[in-house]
Amino acid sequence: MAIGGLLRLFERGPEPGHLDVAHNGETYRIAIARSTRSRRFTLRVRAASRDVLLTIPARASLRSAREFAERHSAWIGVRLARLPRPAPFEHLAKAPLRGVDHTIVHRPGARGVVWIESGEHGPLLCVAGEAAHVARRVGDFLKREARKDIEAAVARHARTLNVKPMRIAVRDTVSRWGSCTSTGRLSFSWRLIFAPPWVLDYLAAHEVAHMVHMNHSAKFWAVVERASPDVKRAEAWLKAHGPSLHRYGAE
Numbered sequence: 406m407a408i409g410g411l412l413r414l415f416e417r418g419p420e421p422g423h424l425d426v427a428h429n430g431e432t433y434r435i436a437i438a439r440s441t442r443s444r445r446f447t448l449r450v451r452a453a454s455r456d457v458l459l460t461i462p463a464r465a466s467l468r469s470a471r472e473f474a475e476r477h478s479a480w481i482g483v484r485l486a487r488l489p490r491p492a493p494f495e496h497l498a499k500a501p502l503r504g505v506d507h508t509i510v511h512r513p514g515a516r517g518v519v520w521i522e523s524g525e526h527g528p529l530l531c532v533a534g535e536a537a538h539v540a541r542r543v544g545d546f547l548k549r550e551a552r553k554d555i556e557a558a559v560a561r562h563a564r565t566l567n568v569k570p571m572r573i574a575v576r577d578t579v580s581r582w583g584s585c586t587s588t589g590r591l592s593f594s595w596r597l598i599f600a601p602p603w604v605l606d607y608l609a610a611h612e613v614a615h616m617v618h619m620n621h622s623a624k625f626w627a628v629v630e631r632a633s634p635d636v637k638r639a640e641a642w643l644k645a646h647g648p649s650l651h652r653y654g655a656e
């Protein structure tokens with residue numbers, strides 16, 4: 406592997422994969438991606454991974470990439486500072502469940518694992534066991550709830566549209582809330598459990614509808630609308646609030 410790596414290095418020149426750009430006493434690490442399709446330099450601040458990606462044309466020099474990043478370092482700083490703050494799962498932190506804020510309460514001595522209670526100021530997400538396990542237990546609980554809701558919504562829409570999904574994966578997707586392959590494998594972000602139920606339901610309808618039309622044509626949207634009444638509202642909600650769903654459980 407070392408030799409292979411070395412050979413590649415000689416063939417294509419060293420490719421560092423990232424640049425470090427200093428600005429106002431801070432250093433920003435910028436991931437570099439070469440793309441044969443891009444003709445311009447494109448900077449993107451990614452909410453899910455809280456980092457910066459610079460896409461450059463296949464033949465662009467790294468020096469020009471660095472110059473570009475340095476020219477835009479102030480913009481990078483502003484955009485990074487504007488990212489939603491991480492909201493770890495910890496005692497007295499809030500996390501939405503099906504669109505409703507819940508307060509996480511650690512009950513070290515209690516029996517059980519994770520459960521919901523109604524509190525004086527809104528619902529509580531109670532967690533038993535040691536403090537060191539609170540974050541993981543909350544995360545596991547929310548992922549299980551997400552899978553339950555997603556499976557139920559997919560089953561309902563699959564019946565309406567008369568299709569049979571092959572498999573449903575629930576994972577921590579970065580760039581898309583859901584996807585569907587031509588063989589009927591559906592994939593969803595577990596973070597949809599934070600959104601109001603009608604948003605999750607719309608996403609399920611959208612991906613199931615791809616089993617009828619594998620595109621975003623007018624016919625496709627007509628099928629989605631037949632299955633879900635909330636298309637426009639849910640798309641608008643995801644646009645406005647989607648990026649902030651990545652902050653929950655982040656350290």
Ligand SMILES: [Zn+2]
Nearest residue numbers: 611615620621
């Ligand atoms: Zn789609």
